[in-house]
Amino acid sequence: MPLPVVSQEVYVERQSPPFGVWLLAPFAGLLTALVVLPLSLAAAVALFAVVSVTIALLLLRSSSRIVVTDGTDPGLRAGPAYLEAWHIGDVVPLDRDQTRDVLGPGANALAYLAHRGWISTAVRVEVRDVEDPTPYWVVSTRRPLELASALDAVRPPLAD
Incomplete structure (x- = not known):
C-alpha cells in the first residue's frame, strides 16, 4: 500500500521588520517615560514597559509568512x-x-x-x-x- 503524499513546504520566508525598526519599541518607551519622569519614577518605569511591549507586539503582528x-x-x-x-x-x-x-x-x-x-x-x-x-x-x-x-x-x- 503506497504511503499518502502529504503537503510539504518548498519555500518559506518570514517577513519580519528589519532590526532598526525593532529599536523603535524601546526608544518610544524611553521617550514616553521621560515625559512622566518628573511626576513619578514608578509611572515612568511602568510606561516604558507598557509602550515598549505594545510596539514590539505590533511589529511582531505586522510580520507575515510566504509559503x-x-x-x-x-x-x-x-x-x-x-x-x-x-x-x-x-x-x-x-x-x-x-x-x-x-x-x-x-x-x-x-x-x-x-x-x-x-x-x-x-x-x-x-x-x-x-x-x-x-x-x-x-x-x-x-x-x-x-x-x-x-x-x-x-x-x-x-x-x-
Missing part, C-alpha cells in the same frame, strides 16, 4: 490568503523599480497585495481563475527569483 507548498495541497500562502497551484499563471520576479510601478502607477485596483513596506522587491503572480476577479497578486519578497522558481515548480503546466 509555497507541494504535495496534496500545492499552492501559495501569502499572509491569510491562499492561491491553489492550478490557479497560478505567469510568475514574474520584480526588481525595486518594477515593484514600485506595479504598486503605484501601473497598479490594478482589483489586484491582491501582500506587501510589506520594508521589502523593496516582489513577485507578480497571475491568477488563472475565471470566477476570481483578481487579475494578479503582488507578493513582497526578499528573494524574488527563488520564490518565482518555487511557484513555477509547483504549478501544473500552463495550457494556452
